[in-house]
Amino acid sequence: MLIPVILSGGSGTRMWPLSRSAYPKQFLPLVGEKTMLQQTALRIQDMPDLAAPIVISNAEQRFVVAEQLRAINVKPSSILLEPVGRNTAPAVAVAAIAALRIDPNAVLLVWPSDHVILDEERLRRYVERAAQLAKDDYLVTFGIKPESPHTGYGYIRRGKGLEDGAYEVAAFVEKPDLQTAEGFLVDGGYYWNSGIFCLKASAYLEELGLRQPAILEQSRLAVEQAKEDLDFVRLDDAAFSVCPSESIDYAVMEHTSRAAVVEAADLGWSDVGSWSALSEVVDRDASGNTLIGDVIVEGVRDCYIRAENRMVAAIGVENLVIVETADATLVTTKDRAQDVKKIVERLNAEGRGESVFHRRVLRPWGSYEGIDAGERFQVKRIVVNPGAALSLQMHYHRAEHWIVVKGTARVVNGEREILLGENQSTYIPLGERHRLENPGKVPLELIEVQSGSYLGEDDIVRFDDQYGRTK
Structure with missing residues (x-):
């Protein structure tokens, strides 16, 4: 059985300001109408013997993952939540352990959730080739046939041929300088390291135990002591947090004699590592421009311009x-787009929220958006999805005034429960228990005015929550 494993992590630094650490690039529709996560989940749906995917994510982004998969009718076999990021070797390990509970002969197809692949039919043929090798206990990676002397990718040097288009791995090579990369291109025996793998779960765990036994042991404990939470599986915090942080390349692939590479040519592949990389895989007009949103240009060439809210x-x-x-x-x-991460580093150092959240922040019940803020007050627009409810909660430092502008709100305000329609409002005193719910069939929209000495999102005590956030 072939089980896709989708790695949905990432900090969002390289595609700022559209990507933020709380909402990184895999959740964005950067190429086409569907998000990168959704495109990844749909890529090989028509292959035979394909099981439901295992998704590796984290607690903060769990509801975004679940909602985006639900929107494309993909039901994962499990969504494993990492308490902390520990790189790809432990992530693949917990997925392999989970997969063996489904099928003792499970073969994993490990995908980063934030890559672009334009020729999906060609990809399926490469996957079939890799899966056959994986059944023979090879740990297979996909090597992208290089189209340019790119210095932003690691490389794979191929060794002895195994079959048509497949080779043993002779070496993994760090990101080269330009002269070295040009030599790789002339040689012809090198590939870009895609970070996509196909491997038998049991074979990977066996090699991991030989090379990095601590990763295997802590990953097993994290799965064995995991707790189910709604549609999610929370890996044990204590076990996983002390797991060594290593990539699958460093932990296993660079040391095993089982490593094989399948040559993948003409895929239209990109890891979308920067805005300039994205501009190379999207459609361009006769002047070489990609213009998205309300954009007006005059005498502009070879530009990527994206307007999300206003005319540019x-x-x-x-x-x-x-x-x-x-x-x-x-x-x-x-040519300086890679340096966006330096701006994000400065924002983080200054404690600014623009590196973490968008102005519109998604929540499992809907979203909120900051409208205005000043000393001792802020104003938000809140949208609650039909049938959804916020937690029963209180605040120590702020009071709130809610005005409904669309839909119907059911409000718990202290000992009272009231229904509010459009243009009706209620006041929530400081320290009062309260809950907001949308009992209707259309989104509930309201304006919230907060006032008080402290207005941070961490001033909240939850007494009851249908999304498991009371801990």
Whole structure:
């Protein structure tokens, strides 16, 4: 049985400001209408003997993962939640342990959730080739046939041929300088390291036990002591937190004699590692521009310009990336797009929220969006999905005033329970227990005015919550 494993992690730094650490790039529709996570989950749905995917995520993003998969009618066999990030070797280990409970002969197809692959039919043929090798206990990686001397990727040097288009791995090579990368291209025996793997679960765990026994032991404990939470499986915090943090390449692939590489050519693959990388795989007009949203240009060439909220106008510029969001705008040349991470580092160092959240923040019950803020007050627009409810909660430092602008609200306010329609409101005093619920069939929208000495999101005590957030 072939079981897809989708690795849905990432900090969101390289695609800022559209990607944020609380909402990284795999949740965004960067190429096409579906998000990158959704495209990953759908890629090989028509292959025979394909099981439901195992998804590796984290607690903060669990409801986004679940909702995006539900929207495309993909039901995962499990969503495993890491308490902390520990790189890909432990992530694949817990997936392998979970897969063996489904099928003792399970073969894993391990995908990063944030890659672009344009030729999915060609990909399926490569997957079939890799799966056959994996059944013979090879640990297979996919090597992308290089189209340029790229210095941003690691490389794989192929060894002895195994069958048509498949080879033993002779070596993994770190990201080279330009001259070295040009030599790789001339040689022809090198591939970009895609980070996609196909391997038998039992074979991977056997090799991991030989190379990194501590990772195997802690991963087993994390799964054995995991707890179910709604549709999720929370890996044990104590066990997983002390697990060594290693990539699958460093932990296993660089040391095993079982490593094989399948040559993958003409896939239209990209790890979308920067805005300039994205601009290479999306459609461009006759002037080499990609214009998304309300964009007006005059005399502009070879630019990627994206407007999310307002009109963006550009005149006489070339080779730029311009990305506008509600609370931040990025302007950079394409050859400096990798340095976006330096801006994110500065935002983090200054404690600014623009690196973490968008102005509109998604929650399992809906979303909220900051409208205005000042000393001792802030105003939010809140949207509650039909049938959803916020937790029964209280605040120590703020009071709240709710005004319904659309739909119907059921409100618990202290000892009272009331229904509010459009243009009706209620006041929640500081320290009062309260809950907001949408009993209707259309989204509930309201304006919330908060006032008090402290207005941070961590000023909340939950007494009851249908999303398991009371701990």
